[in-house]
Amino acid sequence: MSIILGINAYHGDSSACLVKDGALVAAAEEERFRRIKHWAGFPSEAIRYCLAEAGIGLVDVRHVAINQDGKANLWKKIGFTLAKRPDLGLVMDRIKNKRERTNVRDELARTSVAPFAGEVHEVEHHLAHLSSAFHVSPFDEAVVVSVDGFGDFASAAWGIGRGAEIAIDDKVYFPHSLGIFYQALTQWLGFPHYGDEYKVMGLAPYGQPKFMTEMRRIVQLQGDGSFKLSLGYFRHHKEKVEYEWENGEPKVGELFSDALVELLGPMRRTNEELTQRHKDVARSVQAMYEEAFFHLLNVLHVRHGNDKLCLAGGCAMNSVANGKVYQNTPFKKAYIQAAAGDAGGAIGAAYAVWHKLGGSRKFVMDHAYWGPHFSDAELLALLDTNATNLLEQRCSVTRIEDESVLCARTATAISEGKVVGWFQDRMEWGPRALGNRSILGDPRRADMKDILNLKIKRRESFRPFAPSILREAVSEWFEQDDDVPFMMQVYPIREEKRALIPAVTHVDGSGRLQTVTADTNPRYHRLISSFSRKTGVPIVLNTSFNENEPVVCKPEEALDCFLRTKMDVLVMGDWFIERKG
Numbered sequence: 101m102s103i104i105l106g107i108n109a110y111h112g113d114s115s116a117c118l119v120k121d122g123a124l125v126a127a128a129e130e131e132r133f134r135r136i137k138h139w140a141g142f143p144s145e146a147i148r149y150c151l152a153e154a155g156i157g158l159v160d161v162r163h164v165a166i167n168q169d170g171k172a173n174l175w176k177k178i179g180f181t182l183a184k185r186p187d188l189g190l191v192m193d194r195i196k197n198k199r200e201r202t203n204v205r206d207e208l209a210r211t212s213v214a215p216f217a218g219e220v221h222e223v224e225h226h227l228a229h230l231s232s233a234f235h236v237s238p239f240d241e242a243v244v245v246s247v248d249g250f251g252d253f254a255s256a257a258w259g260i261g262r263g264a265e266i267a268i269d270d271k272v273y274f275p276h277s278l279g280i281f282y283q284a285l286t287q288w289l290g291f292p293h294y295g296d297e298y299k300v301m302g303l304a305p306y307g308q309p310k311f312m313t314e315m316r317r318i319v320q321l322q323g324d325g326s327f328k329l330s331l332g333y334f335r336h337h338k339e340k341v342e343y344e345w346e347n348g349e350p351k352v353g354e355l356f357s358d359a360l361v362e363l364l365g366p367m368r369r370t371n372e373e374l375t376q377r378h379k380d381v382a383r384s385v386q387a388m389y390e391e392a393f394f395h396l397l398n399v400l401h402v403r404h405g406n407d408k409l410c411l412a413g414g415c416a417m418n419s420v421a422n423g424k425v426y427q428n429t430p431f432k433k434a435y436i437q438a439a440a441g442d443a444g445g446a447i448g449a450a451y452a453v454w455h456k457l458g459g460s461r462k463f464v465m466d467h468a469y470w471g472p473h474f475s476d477a478e479l480l481a482l483l484d485t486n487a488t489n490l491l492e493q494r495c496s497v498t499r500i501e502d503e504s505v506l507c508a509r510t511a512t513a514i515s516e517g518k519v520v521g522w523f524q525d526r527m528e529w530g531p532r533a534l535g536n537r538s539i540l541g542d543p544r545r546a547d548m549k550d551i552l553n554l555k556i557k558r559r560e561s562f563r564p565f566a567p568s569i570l571r572e573a574v575s576e577w578f579e580q581d582d583d584v585p586f587m588m589q590v591y592p593i594r595e596e597k598r599a600l601i602p603a604v605t606h607v608d609g610s611g612r613l614q615t616v617t618a619d620t621n622p623r624y625h626r627l628i629s630s631f632s633r634k635t636g637v638p639i640v641l642n643t644s645f646n647e648n649e650p651v652v653c654k655p656e657e658a659l660d661c662f663l664r665t666k667m668d669v670l671v672m673g674d675w676f677i678e679r680k681g
């Protein structure tokens with residue numbers, strides 16, 4: 101029996117997974133256990149969960165795989181340091197990161213019950229990204245691309261995957277990075293938090309790409325498909341930008357220089373109003389990213405003559421760009437894993453080692469339900485403990501064992517405009533709630549977005565909510581007929597359908613869909629089918645089950661979120677809890 105523990109440590113979204121004889125058994129992000137968004141550090145809680153899920157101890161694990169390798173790209177690091185003579189702090193930071201990595205064995209001993217006697221494998225960051233998509237994809241052969249911020253002194257890598265092998269053609273090295281470009285402009289737009297890029301992506305359709313001349317000064321496309329940054333607009337290559345990666349929410353200092361302010365004007369303060377100019381810059385940033393991304397993909401398609409594509413890296417979270425791949429390149433089929441960003445590196449590191457050890461391809465990740473689950477007895481005990489609380493808040497609690505009745509009743513509540521917490525089975529792997537830790541609403545109601553923001557989410561009004569749709573209904577409602585199991589692509593909604601589902605139609609007529617099959621999530625499929633029979637719409641609005649916190653993991657977090665917000669209904673397993681009056 102071969103057991104590999106994969107980890108993403110010392111990056112944002114630290115995580116762990118467990119691969120047994122080549123099949124994934126468990127995977128989760130550390131933030132869900134620590135309750136701090138994007139938690140960076142050593143994923144000790146996620147490791148504990150993975151071992152418990154597999155019913156083993158660390159003593160049974162022979163191999164630990166981590167998604168960084170301090171030795172990788174060493175000559176590039178030395179060359180850069182000698183040529184550019186950057187601030188010493190910058191170099192020291194990178195050495196420190198290496199020191200942290202060497203402590204994996206110590207950290208395992210400290211945070212687990214037994215010391216780790218097996219082998220630690222360091223997998224180069226981008227090989228881990230590429231493996232995290234290709235080695236769990238349904239493709240025997242595909243072009244593989246990682247587009248990212250930074251990891252192991254590189255920001256992007258690409259090549260071809262064949263069977264168990266991944267051959268990397270080329271990389272983009274520090275300090276050039278599309279991830280840094282997007283992140284710096286996100287900061288300039290007044291969104292300072294780690295992972296705020298998706299807000300710029302949501303804002304972009306409200307603007308026009310009026311700043312492309314400026315953007316093309318910042319990012320320069322190269323003939324070989326790659327790109328370079330005009331470094332004068334940035335700080336990260338010559339000064340120490342404050343990065344905090346240890347045991348908490350990651351924080352990144354300002355990445356752009358005064359020259360960017362001269363080019364685009366003063367940065368927006370966080371609480372300052374969003375003007376049309378800001379929206380136009382957001383649109384231009386997104387358009388520039390897409391220009392560089394499709395330039396690379398088109399060159400790679402010519403080079404490899406293969407129609408299949410696997411995407412990973414932080415920028416592969418750009419679901420808007422991903423949704424335009426078929427339109428802007430000759431690729432015919434794309435696979436993007438549920439955790440395309442650094443969290444996914446845990447899976448990539450584990451599979452890179454599985455294949456290095458001679459394992460064969462036999463696993464396809466076609467769903468994201470790899471996290472903790474809770475028994476009915478645990479749910480019952482929780483409800484018992486909270487009986488007084490539930491009574492005080494005038495909640496009725498009913499157990500509905502017949503799944504069709506449970507789904508019909510939930511579908512009715514959704515169709516009546518109620519906001520429904522839906523907590524089922526195993527937690528999702530990756531940043532998206534995909535029908536197991538979700539808040540659901542009626543996509544037909546124009547006011548649903550405001551209701552959700554008022555009752556629970558309180559997020560920026562420009563951000564769209566997403567549709568979960570029955571897989572068999574996709575072509576009837578969207579202009580693409582594709583599998584999107586992980587909400588990683590945004591597609592245009594058919595024009596004649598947009599007015600029917602205003603709550604999940606973005607301002608440009610698009611939707612970040614999740615396609616739901618009976619094979620991968622039978623209960624969620626049944627619920628949407630029930631809603632479809634009632635309303636003629638095979639779609640529900642799906643947003644993550646949380647309130648300014650990581651997505652809920654345990655039932656007590658779900659119940660707590662239900663009780664402190666104005667959610668109308670909570671369905672936990674077979675339990676139907678409804679707030680009366």
Ligand SMILES: [Fe+2]
Binds near residue numbers: 249250251413442
């Ligand atoms: Fe990365």
